[in-house]
Amino acid sequence: MSATREAARGSGNLRRTMLCLAIVGHVAAAACAWMGEWAWALCVLLPAAFVVVHGSLWPHSPLFGPVLRSLPAKERLVWLTFDDGPDDDTDALLDVLDRYRARATFFLVGERAAAQPQRVRALIERGHRIGNHSMTHPAGRFWMLTPAAFERELRSTQDTIAGITGIRPRWFRAVAGLTNPWLDPVIRRNGLRRVSWSGRGFDTVDGDDARVLRRLVRAIRPGAILMLHQGLSPGRSPQLATALLDELAARGYRTVVPEPEDCLDATTSQLLKGVRPQSGVKVAVSPCEDNSAARASRPG
Ligand SMILES: [Zn+2]
Incomplete structure (x- = not known):
């Protein structure tokens, strides 16, 4: 497998990992809140919410899908x-x-x-x-x-x-x-x-x-x-x-x-x-x- 394909696969894995962490973070925060552990809920929710907000609002974020930001060119x-x-x-x-x-x-x-x-x-x-x-x-x-x-x-x-x-x-x-x-x-x-x-x-x-x-x-x-x-x-x-x-x-x-x-x-x-x-x-x-x-x- 070429280096570029390996890089693409690695990047895809990173995206899936970030998404999983965000989902797990929200579920864990809900569980903490259900048990009345509000401080823990907040601690878990904030970073998970940051990942989601960053992925939604940062125009170049690839969290929710690939995005082309520049062309791979060395010429002018x-x-x-x-x-x-x-x-x-x-x-x-x-x-x-x-x-x-x-x-x-x-x-x-x-x-x-x-x-x-x-x-x-x-x-x-x-x-x-x-x-x-x-x-x-x-x-x-x-x-x-x-x-x-x-x-x-x-x-x-x-x-x-x-x-x-x-x-x-x-x-x-x-x-x-x-x-x-x-x-x-x-x-x-x-x-x-x-x-x-x-x-x-x-x-x-x-x-x-x-x-x-x-x-x-x-x-x-x-x-x-x-x-x-x-x-x-x-x-x-x-x-x-x-x-x-x-x-x-x-x-x-x-x-x-x-x-x-x-x-x-x-x-x-x-x-x-x-x-x-x-x-x-x-x-x-x-x-x-x-x-x-x-x-x-x-x-x-
Ligand atoms: Zn427009």
């Missing part, structure tokens, strides 16, 4: 991603990406996609990829959805995007990066893989473009997954994209839009089905570069 390439679209700025954003010969993955909200199918088609026609970002974007309660609610959110988005473009997304980005134990089986059942990010500018909560850009630029490194948003004030996402693409071009970086199973050898594909708590989902980039990479270059 990044995966540019835009969440929450489409919106009225999508057309302008596509023009910016064209000017820089850059490609991106757009994690669309299903109901917004259904309302603007021409923009969804334009994303594909102009060489970009589409990911699933739920149907209704229930940011405040995503972490507490039931399996049935997750199924509705993910499947209806898959169906909506496939109905418009003929292509079912392969990547899923959790709303606000939140998860719980019921999400991962639904992700897998819908043929998706979860991806988070390695860099973001907090563009939805910080109105200062300079600060947002500084955060994104600090995150530029080989294999970085950079997250920006649509749905900001009019004109803002194309402006931020322009500034970021300028920085990427100045540093000699290019953009890639990896797709999991299309691009992978058998070993790596197998790893996608496993769990790697330390480093997230394994994915290969290089086999896809000829088809999907574009060098970010300053417009002439």
Whole structure:
């Protein structure tokens, strides 16, 4: 067995161990409370609850399922991603990406996609990829959805995007990066893989473009997954994209839009089905570069 497979298996064992400890901790705390040992109940419950809360709220936590946080690349390439679209700025954003010969993955909200199918088609026609970002974007309660609610959110988005473009997304980005134990089986059942990010500018909560850009630029490194948003004030996402693409071009970086199973050898594909708590989902980039990479270059 290869070292990478052994690592994947070891990571899966670690995840199962952590989950078992969390469950045992909650059961033991309930037993202590039933016996009136409240101090012991609290001592056992707190660490067990911390494991569960961390797994649910930390966007990169693989506790409840594998998640890709960065690409295993040594070259100067990044995966540019835009969440929450489409919106009225999508057309302008596509023009910016064209000017820089850059490609991106757009994690669309299903109901917004259904309302603007021409923009969804334009994303594909102009060489970009589409990911699933739920149907209704229930940011405040995503972490507490039931399996049935997750199924509705993910499947209806898959169906909506496939109905418009003929292509079912392969990547899923959790709303606000939140998860719980019921999400991962639904992700897998819908043929998706979860991806988070390695860099973001907090563009939805910080109105200062300079600060947002500084955060994104600090995150530029080989294999970085950079997250920006649509749905900001009019004109803002194309402006931020322009500034970021300028920085990427100045540093000699290019953009890639990896797709999991299309691009992978058998070993790596197998790893996608496993769990790697330390480093997230394994994915290969290089086999896809000829088809999907574009060098970010300053417009002439
Ligand atoms: Zn979002």
